[in-house]
Amino acid sequence: MTDWFLQQLINGLALGAIYALIALGYTMVYGVLRFINFAHSDVMMLGAFAAFYLTPPVAGMLGEQSVWTALVVILLSAAICAVIGMTIEFLAYRPLRKRPRLTVLITAIGVSLFIEFTGQHEKVFGAATKSFPKLLPSRDIVIGALHLSSNDIVVLVLTAVLLAAMWFIVQRTKIGMAMRAVSYNEQAAALMGVNVNGIISFTFGLGSALAAVAGIFYAMRAPGIDPLMGIQPGLRAFIAAVLGGIGNLPGAALGGIVLGLLETFFGGMPGLSNYRDGIAFAILILILLFRPAGLLGKLQTEKV
Amino acid sequence: MLEVRDLHVNYGAISALHGISLDVKQGEIVTLIGANGAGKSTTLRAISGLVKPRAGVINFDGQNIAGVAPHVIVGRGLAQSPEGRMVFANLSVLENLRMGAYRRKDTANFAKDFDYVFSIFPRLKEREQQTAGTLSGGEQQMLAIGRALMSKPKCLMLDEPSLGIAPILVQTIFEKIVEINRELGLTILLVEQNANLALEVSHRGYVLETGRITLSDTAEALRGNPEVQECYLGGE
């Protein structure tokens, strides 16, 4: 029983870590622009595809399944997605900055569908599932009855490092301070000399880079990748961001972990696995009924 | 130092400023008085670049800054403490002051400038680690002014520093405004509804009525003007 529990715990944490990485992007963009970037989950998918195409050439230079190959592929994919995220903001959202939020929201859904359907085109990625290359040598670590995949451990450790790095950037650097200032009041930030467009761009870049990493981690655990692979984890991560308190970074991380654990535990219970989403979401609704602003969110009370 | 010529500003189809002109010279405190909705804040917002003027020229330090992005204007030495204070409630007092110095590269001088702000507003020193949202209205106003000072401006614009603040604190804040002007030689453009107080501390003043300048004179003369007395000084 305890083995089963530990096993689910590790699985749940690894899955939750991935949700957390995606949720950070949703919540950061919400923080500066107050809207949900529905195309975020597709950027995650693009991260997985970038890694899919980059792995063979990089492995050719640095060796199959080597740590260096993995590192270079992850960094390059993150950089590519950062550029894609900033481009989406520049082309699709920036011209609508002064328009009602709903306009931007619908545009975001449009961008998302555009990426998904373009990706499915046979001349692009194609709709069929592709098997994701092995980035790292994966080993099963057996402790008693416990089977842990080394990939899960890597995902957990790297996510923890990334979360800490994000916290540092937002709380301890000048650009992070500007992000928080823009999030509170864009005009006041501009009056301090902050280039608001630059900060918004940076926020999209950062969120998209994290999404790319999440996409790769997700692909490492999934049977394969396809242009619609972002939808499911994207939805979960969005809910994780709301659960944690939208706009709140530690909240997004916590929400992701909670969601990953719920999903894994209920999915792993015999007889309950078919209901796992139902149960997970019912719990979510309950939490939000009692804490409408999310686990760590504060209800906005603006002092004028 | 600051010359505004024939400035027009629209909000959509509504015209808020229909051609105003004003001057602020080096070292002066100039005040802009006017009723609610006259366009005082709009004037400051246009000068800071927050709204784009439809027409007109804004010369600051010899350069036309009309239509230039707000963050660039701050970098040129024109700071504003906006209406309603707009301190970053989610940031600490110290971080708010650092935000004021956002465009400065000379980090070595920050400590000295923090000390100056704390010397004029000792309350802020006591609360430096607190988040700004927990400050009282008057303290937030001090912070907004201190934050603007941290950019080391050549000219400082203050939009209704007395708004919603206890009378004793208003007195203190105005004393400090005069002190900043004298000690740093800082040029100040002040917007106020409390015309009495504003004219007391200023050298010159302009009266703004629904988007037009209707009077301009020395503060002394404006205080003696019967029309101004009736409309803005509570008719004595």
Ligand SMILES: Nc1ncnc2c1ncn2[C@@H]1O[C@H](COP(=O)(O)OP(=O)(O)OP(=O)(O)O)[C@@H](O)[C@H]1O
């Ligand atoms: N964002 C806006 N959109 C449309 N109209 C606006 C906007 N901001 C101000 N106005 C209008 O422009 C005019 C001038 O407003 P402004 O805020 O400059 O007045 P003010 O002199 O600062 O008034 P107060 O003393 O109340 O602060 C008003 O008629 C106001 O309704």
Ligand SMILES: [Mg+2]
């Ligand atoms: Mg005003």
